[in-house]
Amino acid sequence: MKFSNIKIAFFDTKPYDRRFFEQENESFGFDIHFFEPRLNPDSVSMAHDYPVVCAFVNDNLGAATLEQLAKQKTKLIAMRCAGFNNVDLAAAHRHDITVTRVPAYSPRAVAEYTLGVLLTLNRSLHRAYNRVRDNNFSINGFLGFDIFDKTIGVIGTGKIGLTFIQILQGLGVHILASDPYPNQAAAAELHYDYVSLDELYARSDVISLHCPLTPDNQHMINRRSIAKMKTGVYIINTSRGKLIDTAALIVGLKKHKIGGAALDVYEEEGDYFYEDLSASAIADDILARLLTFPNVLVTSHQAFFTREALTNIGRITLQNIADFLEGKLTIKL
Structure with missing residues (x-):
């Protein structure tokens, strides 16, 4: 069935969005x-x-935006991502606007990226690349550690968290997990243990965040939780920026409590990520400070960015819209 009479306003467009959505829209x-x-x-x-x-x-889908969308006769907001913390769901419900998302476009893309930034951070691959390009072949300052036999704490065992745990199986690590809804069958199959957050903080050499952002876990990595962690712990975040109190993270880095951090997300990323600001100064003092640490790796929310993921995002998003129009929508908020 074709929907040529249905107009879709597509915001925050990048060239890759247009490419993959036009490709999938042929159907x-x-x-x-x-x-x-x-x-x-x-x-x-x-x-x-x-x-x-x-x-x-x-995108800002707060109450003011949603009120205006309702006045303009919008009936559906199709999020082309898994997260929806930027949507005021109560306001959407109040204005009778349906919201859909793409909960599982490619868990492997994010999980593989998580391992990639962990290895890059630990072995200073990003710094080594830049150093050699300057004809500096010294390896001083690049000392890492064997991942083997270390304890990895995984917070959130949804599709991405479980896929990350599956990938870890070949590294000979000990895996702890925390989730409000434990998957005991997966724990038995993949040989990991559910523990309390406090125990995970205390025992983990590496902590990786894979949980959605909710009002209950905003800034779950904060001054108090960092104090419970091992000295030298690595913190990896490929989930949502506001899970971490960045000011507290910086204090932990300065005091050497935190050995390193790999962040694909940042709590105030909206003004920076996905944009080319190479000719501008960074006005965000906290982000600028983060970028000065040699043991911090920051990337621009790109863990999802694979051909397979973008293909799935395009297909599932457009299928959600078609299902809504045909009255058979099964994935909505």
């Missing part, structure tokens, strides 16, 4: 209009008379 025929600006109260008028809006992680 649906939606009338997609790609807009570069992010969706927020100032840009929402661009979606006037669009029944469907497609948004991403840094």
Whole structure:
């Protein structure tokens, strides 16, 4: 079935979004209009008379934006990501706007990336690359440790967390996990143990975050939780930036309590990530300070960024829209 009469306002568009969505849209025929600006109260008028809006992680879908979308006759917000912490779901419900997302576009993409940044951070691969390009072949300062026999703490055992644990199986590590909804069958199969957060903090050499952001776990990595951790612990975050109190992380790094951090997300990333600001100064003092640490690796929310993931995101997002229009939507919020 083709949907050529259905207009979709697509916000925060990058060239790769257009490429993969146009490719997948050949099977649906939606009338997609790609807009570069992010969706927020100032840009929402661009979606006037669009029944469907497609948004991403840094779009502002707060109460003010949703109120205006409702006035403009939008009925569906199709998130092209797994997270939805930037959506005021209560306001969406109040205005009778349905919200969909893509909960499992490619758990392996994020899990593989998590291992990649852990190994890169530990063995200083990013710094070695830059050093050699300057004809400096010294390895001083690049001393890492064997991952083998270390304890990895995984917070969140949904699809991505479990996939990361599966990947870890070949490294000879001890795995601890914490999740409000333990998957004991998976724990038995993959040989890991569920423990309390306090025990995970105390025993882990590496802590990797794979949980969604909720009001209950915002800043779960904070001054108090860091104090419970091993000295020299590595913290990896490929989930959501606001899981970490970045100011507390910086204090932990300065005091050498934290041995290193690999961050693909940042709690105030909205003004920076996905944009080319190479000709500008960083006004965010906390982000600028993070980038000065040799034992901190920051990337721009790219863990999801594989061909397979983008193909799945395009297909599932458009299928969610088609299902909504046909009255058979099964994945919604």
